[in-house]
Amino acid sequence: MKKDIERHVFNSLKEQYLFQNLPTDLIDDQTDFTIHNIRDIHPVLPYTSIVYRVNFFSFVFVKSGTGRYTTDEQIYTTRPGTIYFTNPGHFKSFEWQELDEVYLITLSESFLKENVHADIFEEFPFLLAETVAPRVLPPEEFAVFEQLYLLLKKEYESTSFYRNKVIGNLFVVLLLKIKEFFWKDYNPIYEGNRSSQIVKTFKRGLEKHYRDMSRGVIDKPFRVQEYAASQGLHPNYLSNVIKTKTGKSISTWVSEKTIAEAKSLLQNSTKSIKEIAYLLGFGESTHFSNYFKKHTRQSPVVYRKELKS
Structure with a gap:
């Protein structure tokens, strides 16, 4: 059908x-x-x-x-x-x-x-x-x-x-x-259970997507458009619901998830910085290093060294 x-x-x-x-x-x-x-x-x-x-x-x-x-x-x-x-x-x-x-x-x-x-x-x-x-x-x-x-x-x-x-x-x-x-x-928050379900589905999708990326199944992060399309929603509407219900924008959720996955890979794998950058959708390791440092105030190399020490 x-x-x-x-x-x-x-x-x-x-x-x-x-x-x-x-x-x-x-x-x-x-x-x-x-x-x-x-x-x-x-x-x-x-x-x-x-x-x-x-x-x-x-x-x-x-x-x-x-x-x-x-x-x-x-x-x-x-x-x-x-x-x-x-x-x-x-x-x-x-x-x-x-x-x-x-x-x-x-x-x-x-x-x-x-x-x-x-x-x-x-x-x-x-x-x-x-x-x-x-x-x-x-x-x-x-x-x-x-x-x-x-x-x-x-x-x-x-x-x-x-x-x-x-x-x-x-x-x-x-x-x-x-x-x-x-x-x-x-206000989207008053749409009740449906808005809550949208948030839950978004979070599950975010988690699964980054899990697939870390395993090499998918090679690039989703944009807002993809997360919205997965639920049949307009990107602006999804952004509005997520921001209202969680207090954080989708871009914040994505950046926090990217850093969390990066830290996990740096700590629990022997993959190189270049390999980790590729897994997380960065075309160049320098872009990944700059992104990581912007959000953690440390480069991936320094972060990994401190973990080992």
Whole structure:
């Protein structure tokens, strides 16, 4: 089943719609941002999608419609007043029984960073939350978002030279309203058991990876991206959870583990400094020696000599 799902990975909404034999004339190829009323895409109801992954963000605003969607193993119903979003990397599917006005916004991470600002995830960390449950708003509160997404649609359909920048600024307002209504006090630590499991899995993965490196099974350290990919998470989100739950950044965990493994190899093996450097992913022994000295104030040679004495 997972192998089938992995074949359905889409980098854009147009790519997804083409695969699903859905109309794409409402999608502009010149930008990584889209907005349209889903009613115009699904003339025949009910509609059930395949299970797939995407590499972009999706925001859905249900003024009038009913259905449900899944993200990984979570199943949520959608009804009038529902607002929800999903981020890249998760297993997804959806179905619609009724559609009248349901607006979908999609955009890439690069669009966010280029047209909103580079530190978008610091201001709006909830964008990287693993799974965020939908919210259902009363009509008067939903109207605030309706006004914003209709403004976004109008700008999306314009030919202005500044279109993407205007869309970016309007989207900031939309995110601020989402933050105000839904996640004003968002913090990954409050995601409870799942965040704790993420930390445990990261620690186990870190330990296994360095164990494999010291045995020569793997020849380079993982980056944040690899640790995140192993759990199907966004790198920024994993970093946020680890830092919040442990008080230490991933880079600190990695550097501490590197030094611990280096000390163990220097003490318990007869391998040369060059061999140890290679096992720990350093291309040159001088880089390893400088790294070790930076973190211990001793060179590997001096450390090993002191142990012998």
